[in-house]
Amino acid sequence: MKTEKFIERERKSFNKMLNFRLPYLFKIVGVIVFIIALLLLIFRSQFGGELLMLKNIARQGIVIGLLFISLSRDKEEDEMTIHLRARSYAFAFVVGVLYALTMPYVEYGVANVIKPESTAFKNLGEFQLLSFMLLVQVMFYNVLKRFR
Amino acid sequence: MENTIKVERAILNITQDELAKRIGVSRQTINSIEANRYVPSTVLALKLSEVFGKPVNDFFKLSADD
Known part of the structure; x- marks a missing residue:
């Protein structure tokens, strides 16, 4: 009985x-943070300081x-959007693994063609992969939603 | 899976949007179910059954490839 209760609680x-989602507001916050960070990455030399x-x-x-x-949640969240989101995570995972496996070789090959004298093989960084x-x-999630 | 939700909706004279609001999903989801692009869960099928006042088997049918 105790074990069953424990298993049920764990489940x-x-x-x-698994069902955790942030409120819709975080989508807007995420877009703002993403844009600011992207601009900071592009124009970081203009800001000076520790680059x-x-x-x-x-x-x-x-x-x-x-x-x-x-x-974050969508404005209209239902079982279909949950289903599409799960598919998009599965797709991103597989594409991510393929990217991590092939990209270092692609980068190495391209660098070899452009600048053969200073080419060193290097793996992907966590930022690039994540x-x-x-x-x-x-x-992919937005594409799936558009075509649903 | 094939369905006759469009016909059932026409009998009740309700739009996709009205049906969506009644069962708590988006209009696009109703559209996808009607076009056989999405197979709803049992919960959603039972909610539809409640709205149409008919058993699920009356408007959902297995197709040859199921």
Whole structure:
């Protein structure tokens, strides 16, 4: 009996975690944070100061902004939007893995053609991968919603 | 899965928007169900059944590829 109660409680908290969504307001906040961070990344040399720190802040802002957009509810949320969102996460995950596997070789190949003398093989950074996956998820979700 | 929701809606003389509001989904979702692009959950099917006053089997039918 005690074990059953424990399992039921675990199941409920797990479902609660899976169904977690931020309020719609966070979508707007996410867009604003994303745009500001993107502008900061593009025009960081104009601001002066510690450039590397600004770059890191801007990158984190982009990921946080995209995460807010991705996790927030829609104005009209129903079972179909939940279904489409799940599909978009699955798609973004697969595309993200393929991107992480192939992109370093593509970058290495392109760099070899352009500047063969100073080419070193390097893996993707976490910012590049996370922002790519979140961007794919957000875009694919909106495409699915448009074509529903 | 095939359905005759459009016909049932016409019998009741209600728009997609009105039906959507009655069962708590968006108009686009009703449109997708009617066009057989989306198969609703059992909960939604039972809500539709309540609105139409008919069993689910009357307006949802399995197709050959199901």
